[in-house]
Amino acid sequence: MLLAKRGLRVLAVDPVAYGRDTLSTHAMMRGGVLQLHRWGLLDRVRAAGTPPIASTTFHYGGESVRVEIKERDGVDRLFAPRRTVLDPILVDAAREAGAEVVYGQSLVDLLRDDEGRVVGARMSGPDREVTDVTADLVIGADGMRSRVARILGLEADYTAPHAACSIYGYWPDVALEGNHWFYEADVSIGTIPTNDDETCVFALIPRTRFAARGERTTGELHLEALRAVSPDLGDDIASRTDTVKVRTFAGAPGFLRPAAGPGWALVGDAGYFRDPITAHGITDALREAELLARAITGNGSGDLSHYQAGRDARVKGLLDVTDRLASFDWTMDEVQELHLELTRQMNAQVAVLTAGGEPHQP
Ligand SMILES: Cc1cc2nc3c(=O)[nH]c(=O)nc-3n(C[C@H](O)[C@H](O)[C@H](O)COP(=O)(O)OP(=O)(O)OC[C@H]3O[C@@H](n4cnc5c(N)ncnc54)[C@H](O)[C@@H]3O)c2cc1C
Numbered sequence: 001m002l003l004a005k006r007g008l009r010v011l012a013v014d015p016v017a018y019g020r021d022t023l024s025t026h027a028m029m030r031g032g033v034l035q036l037h038r039w040g041l042l043d044r045v046r047a048a049g050t051p052p053i054a055s056t057t058f059h060y061g062g063e064s065v066r067v068e069i070k071e072r073d074g075v076d077r078l079f080a081p082r083r084t085v086l087d088p089i090l091v092d093a094a095r096e097a098g099a100e101v102v103y104g105q106s107l108v109d110l111l112r113d114d115e116g117r118v119v120g121a122r123m124s125g126p127d128r129e130v131t132d133v134t135a136d137l138v139i140g141a142d143g144m145r146s147r148v149a150r151i152l153g154l155e156a157d158y159t160a161p162h163a164a165c166s167i168y169g170y171w172p173d174v175a176l177e178g179n180h181w182f183y184e185a186d187v188s189i190g191t192i193p194t195n196d197d198e199t200c201v202f203a204l205i206p207r208t209r210f211a212a213r214g215e216r217t218t219g220e221l222h223l224e225a226l227r228a229v230s231p232d233l234g235d236d237i238a239s240r241t242d243t244v245k246v247r248t249f250a251g252a253p254g255f256l257r258p259a260a261g262p263g264w265a266l267v268g269d270a271g272y273f274r275d276p277i278t279a280h281g282i283t284d285a286l287r288e289a290e291l292l293a294r295a296i297t298g299n300g301s302g303d304l305s306h307y308q309a310g311r312d313a314r315v316k317g318l319l320d321v322t323d324r325l326a327s328f329d330w331t332m333d334e335v336q337e338l339h340l341e342l343t344r345q346m347n348a349q350v351a352v353l354t355a356g357g358e359p360h361q362p
Contacts, residue, residue, distance in 0.1 A: 001039070001090065002293035004097035011133060012091075012099055012141075013123055015106040019088045023249055025168050025200050025279065027080045027179060027192045031350045032283035034075050035290060041089055048085045051193045052077035055178035058339065059230075060332045066178075073354055078179065080192045080200070086282070105131070110138060110151050110264070118152075118263030137296065139265045141289070146270035149257055154266075158316065160254030160323035164277050165210035167222040168202035169246040170194070171237060182229045183335050186328050188277065189229045201226070201237060204277055206328045207251040218248045249276065254319050254326075259292075259311050260304035267292050272311065274319050275326035278342060284315065287353060314352060318345040 004010045028036075036042040046052070054077055057066040069078055081089075091101055104125045111120035111132060120134035140148025174191055176199070181190045186209065192200040203225035213221055227234030254274045259266055268285035288311060295307035321341045324330065330338060 001094035001097045001099060002290060003296065004094060004099040006293065006297045008297070010094070010099035011135070012094065012101045013105040013107060013121075014101075014103055015125075016103065018091065018103055019084050022083045022087070023247060024083060024281070025080075025166070025192060025202050025276065026083055026086065026194065026282060027279040028078060029280060029283040029346055030069075030072070030075055030078065031346065031353055032286045033078055034073055034350065034353060035286045036079075037074050039093065041093055042079070044089045044092075045079050045081050045085065048081065048089070048195060050079050050081040050085060050195050051197075053079060053178050053193060057178060057180045058336075059180065059182040060336055061184065063332075065336075073350075080179075080194045082195045085195055107138075107140075107142065107147055110148070112263075116262070118261075135263075137263060137265060139267055139292070140270045141267050141285075142270050144252065144269040144273040146257075146266060148264065149266060149270055152261070152264065154257045156255035156257055158256040158312070158319070160274065160319050160326075162275065162323050162326040162328075163207045163251030163253050164188075164204040164275055164326045164328070165207050165251045166202060166204050166249045166276050167218050167225070167246050168200055169222065169244045170196075170198040170200055171240065171244060172196075172198050174199035174201065174233075174236070176233070183332070184229045187225045187228055188325075188328075189226055189233070191233070201233070210250060219246050222246050251275070251326075254323055256312060256315070256319065259308040265292060265296075265304055265307070272315055272319070274315075274322040277325045278318070278322045280318065280322070280346075283349075284318075287349060288315075290353065314349060318342070318349070321345060 036045060055066055055068050057064055069076060095101055105123045107121045108124045109122035110118050111122060113119050118138050120132060121138050123131045123133065140146045142148055176191045179192055182188060186206055188204045190202050194200050203222050205225055223234055223238050226237055257266060257271050259271045267288050269281060274280060292307055295304055321338055324338055
């Protein structure tokens with residue numbers, strides 16, 4: 001969308017179907033909501049029935065801290081649209097801006113010139129027919145298991161070793177207002193209000209605990225985590241859980257991969273993955289998409305090395321604090337300190353966006 005708006009000819013391909021769900025919860029932080037607002041897309045998120053979130057309450061053992069979402073830069077509420085809502089809104093906006101978006105096609109290889117510069121992509125669909133498309137720049141926005149990164153042979157150049165296992169599902173009529181994040185020894189749970197009058201109820205546990213689950217199902221692990229932290233919520237969910245299937249992400253370490261080279265760039269999880277415990281991946285992906293778009297169209301030289309240096313400086317602090325949280329190696333005092341550090345990191349990232357960026361589109 002951003003590149004098409006800047007007059008570039010854009011082709012986006014994705015093997016899955018338009019509007020398909022993805023393995024992810026979807027709490028958005030202020031920076032991501034701000035971008036949707038500036039792009040004129042927040043009204044579409046609201047119109048899809050996504051409930052505004054006026055507060056986030058942190059529960060540390062027995063102590064609760066409620067943070068009201070204050071008005072800043074035109075944003076006075078957070079939102080957590082289902083990916084079946086958010087992704088089509090972004091794709092529609094990209095098409096309206098002039099991008100061509102093709103579903104049912106995967107990038108299967110990169111085209112290179114004699115010097116090894118990437119000059120296009122090879123695509124293929126279920127019929128295995130191959131199409132080559134030349135391009136000045138190929139951007140791998142293809143997630144943490146990025147094929148583009150694999151073809152280029154890119155190794156992570158910075159890693160964050162800890163990983164939590166996430167288990168989540170959706171329930172109606174959960175009697176908690178706003179976002180709630182709960183922390184106890186070796187477990188974190190939370191609730192996020194979302195579309196269709198449902199609440200996403202998630203549990204995060206150390207990966208080692210997930211590995212040692214024995215015969216217990218992921219549904220049982222989810223309930224066990226809820227009950228350990230909030231018996232009321234656990235009992236409420238247990239009383240009607242037979243109708244809901246939980247989804248599980250076993251966890252993966254965080255990393256930074258190189259962000260750009262001759263004829264290619266990586267954005268979103270493809271270049272930078274952090275544990276879901278800070279619920280920041282969508283916000284990060286949108287911000288980096290904007291900053292990469294600015295870098296691509298800004299300097300005219302095609303040299304994106306500054307983009308990579310900027311990205312690393314922006315995200316390392318957040319990656320480190322996320323890693324500390326995902327280690328579950330903290331006391332209740334330490335986890336509060338880590339949240340203060342997280343807030344500092346998030347504020348710095350919002351400041352990067354407000355220092356420039358897309359004008360608001362009514
Ligand atoms: C359990 C879990 C919970 C999470 N919770 C949150 C949360 O609450 N808030 C938050 O902000 N973030 C959360 N995240 C992180 C968030 O999901 C990601 O950071 C975000 O989806 C990254 O977006 P992306 O576009 O880079 O990658 P993805 O969303 O993974 O999209 C990659 C796309 O590339 C396509 N693709 C893959 N291979 C190819 C190919 N060869 N050719 C063409 N296309 C291809 C895929 O089909 C997909 O559409 C969570 C993640 C997990 C796993």
